[in-house]
Amino acid sequence: xxxxxxxxxxxxxxxxxxxxxxxxxxxxxxxxxxxxxxxxxxxxxxxxxxxxxxxxxxxxxxxxxxxxxxxxxxxxxxxxxxxxxxxxxxxxxxxxxxxxxxxxxxxxxxxxxxxxxxxxxxxxxxxxxxxxxxxxxxxxxxxxxxxxxxxxxxxxxxxxxxxxxxxxxxxxxxxxxxxxxxxxxxxxxxxxxxxxxxxxxxxxxxxxxxxxxxxxxxxxxxxxxxxxxxxxxxxxxxxxxxxxxxxxxxxxxxxxxxxxxxxxxxxxxxxxxxxxxxxxxxxxxxxxxxxxxxxxxxxxxxxxxxxxxxxxxxxxxxxxxxxxxxxxxxxxxxxxxxxxxxxxxxxxxxxxxxxxxxxxxxxxxxxxxxxxxxxxxx
Amino acid sequence: xxxxxxxxxxxxxxxxxxxxxxxxxxxxxxxxxxxxxxxxxxxxxxxxxxxxxxxxxxxxxxxxxxxxxxxxxxxxxxxxxxxxxxxxxxxxxxxxxxxxxxxxxxxxxxxxxxxxxxxxxxxxx
Numbered sequence: 088x089x090x091x092x093x094x095x096x097x098x099x100x101x102x103x104x105x106x107x108x109x110x111x112x113x114x115x116x117x118x119x120x121x122x123x124x125x126x127x128x129x130x131x132x133x134x135x136x137x138x139x140x141x142x143x144x145x146x147x148x149x150x151x152x153x154x155x156x157x158x159x160x161x162x163x164x165x166x167x168x169x170x171x172x173x174x175x176x177x178x179x180x181x182x183x184x185x186x187x188x189x190x191x192x193x194x195x196x197x198x199x200x201x202x203x204x205x206x207x208x209x210x211x212x213x214x215x216x217x218x219x220x221x222x223x224x225x226x227x228x229x230x231x232x233x234x235x236x237x238x239x240x241x242x243x244x245x246x247x248x249x250x251x252x253x254x255x256x257x258x259x260x261x262x263x264x265x266x267x268x269x270x271x272x273x274x275x276x277x278x279x280x281x282x283x284x285x286x287x288x289x290x291x292x293x294x295x296x297x298x299x300x301x302x303x304x305x306x307x308x309x310x311x312x313x314x315x316x317x318x319x320x321x322x323x324x325x326x327x328x329x330x331x332x333x334x335x336x337x338x339x340x341x342x343x344x345x346x347x348x349x350x351x352x353x354x355x356x357x358x359x360x361x362x363x364x365x366x367x368x369x370x371x372x373x374x375x376x377x378x379x380x381x382x383x384x385x386x387x388x389x390x391x392x393x394x395x396x397x398x399x400x401x402x403x404x405x406x407x408x409x410x411x412x413x414x415x416x417x418x419x420x421x422x423x424x425x426x427x428x429x430x431x432x433x434x435x436x437x438x439x440x441x442x443x444x445x446x447x448x449x450x451x452x453x454x455x456x457x458x459x460x461x462x463x464x465x
Numbered sequence: 466x467x468x469x470x471x472x473x474x475x476x477x478x479x480x481x482x483x484x485x486x487x488x489x490x491x492x493x494x495x496x497x498x499x500x501x502x503x504x505x506x507x508x509x510x511x512x513x514x515x516x517x518x519x520x521x522x523x524x525x526x527x528x529x530x531x532x533x534x535x536x537x538x539x540x541x542x543x544x545x546x547x548x549x550x551x552x553x554x555x556x557x558x559x560x561x562x563x564x565x566x567x568x569x570x571x572x573x574x575x576x577x578x579x580x581x582x583x584x585x586x587x588x589x590x
Binding site for chain 1: 498499501502504520522523524525526527546549
């Protein structure tokens with residue numbers, strides 16, 4: 088985590104956020120916009136109905152560079168449980184950095200460039216709060232012929248929502264036909280950039296990695312589109328919560344395994360069978376026998392939110408804790424996720440959340456809470 | 466005639482006789498953002514000056530609302546359960562939280578007048 092004695096950092100878009108009237112808060116060592124003048128509810132709904140523009144330049148970007156794809160992928164497979172050797176050109180995968188006990192050090196996105204001349208390169212995006220430790224951890228675990236090259240000169244912007252494809256195609260025509268979880272090197276009004284069709288909202292959309300000196304132009308161009316509004320970290324959190332997506336440091340951390348975190352879909356078959364990643368023994372044991380606890384979606388009755396830290400009870404007995412909770416603007420009600428004993432994880436299970444010392448009835452539900460809008464075609 | 470007083474925690478109390486209507490100021494609702502739920506106390510509850518009287522939940526977080534003076538809750542604004550957004554739209558009007566039977570009117574002297582509160586807001590912004 089970031090040392091509070093360090094100076095607060097700013098992304099290259101800080102001035103644009105202030106000019107747009109954003110409320111700025113410290114987050115992961117950066118001064119970041121938590122909301123713009125219209126507020127979180129309006130920003131959330133705009134993203135679900137049109138297109139939201141997010142500055143995520145605080146996140147860590149890096150290239151892993153080796154002599155060929157297999158060598159680079161194997162180097163990262165020594166640290167992560169995803170099948171990266173089998174990642175096809177132009178494809179993207181979600182995975183985690185694991186510690187020796189199978190706990191999650193961070194979660195990240197890995198993209199294999201589509202171009203033949205970039206064979207042996209993987210593009211990584213990690214969480215802002217973890218990036219220094221992540222990059223040190225990765226660099227320390229690499230063989231001599233694979234290097235980690237930080238991309239601190241790059242900014243990252245997300246454009247998310249059902250109108251994102253229409254908007255981006257005006258500036259990057261070759262992004263319209265991209266499938267979910269693919270990446271492409273392209274240009275935005277002539278400026279070189281890397282675009283992936285992915286995000287953190289549950290909507291269709293893109294993340295655009297571009298040189299920091301070009302990002303203000305890209306941001307101003309997209310923000311000027313009548314279908315687009317800037318969206319702060321507040322709505323980013325409510326959007327990802329409705330989408331059932333984990334927030335590192337809350338829903339997953341060094342104490343939780345990918346099996347407990349209910350993200351085993353991100354561990355492909357070969358890795359489940361062969362292991363060969365940190366903590367594989369624990370992960371394989373939990374896959375075979377089932378974990379003792381697991382992350383579930385929780386729907387409180389009524390209107391009152393249950394926040395992170397709320398105790399989860401079953402018939403008067405403590406069975407877990409809420410790890411993220413709040414209000415879902417699209418769901419139009421409270422929602423939460425948390426860990427419960429595996430025997431109580433079935434959808435429909437009636438549980439009790441303790442909020443300010445009072446019991447709040449809730450039930451386990453499958454996630455996402457709101458249907459996602461991913462474009463899987465092609 | 467009613468008198469209005471303000472706390473440093475951005476609650477107001479509008480006093481008529483020995484009953485005060487308590488809510489949060491327009492500045493406070495702007496800081497909180499969109500209100501999605503208000504947890505109101507039971508009628509009959511006694512609260513100390515500065516004690517927790519209610520909890521207001523925005524999309525992001527839960528925040529305590531403190532009683533500006535000691536008293537007994539004699540009414541709560543049930544309309545907020547169906548329309549918590551009234552706190553944003555009309556913090557000083559329809560968005561009131563509760564009515565207190567004031568235990569000791571001299572406690573009002575420790576609060577700010579409207580002009581003093583306006584100066585206070587300038588000093589913190």
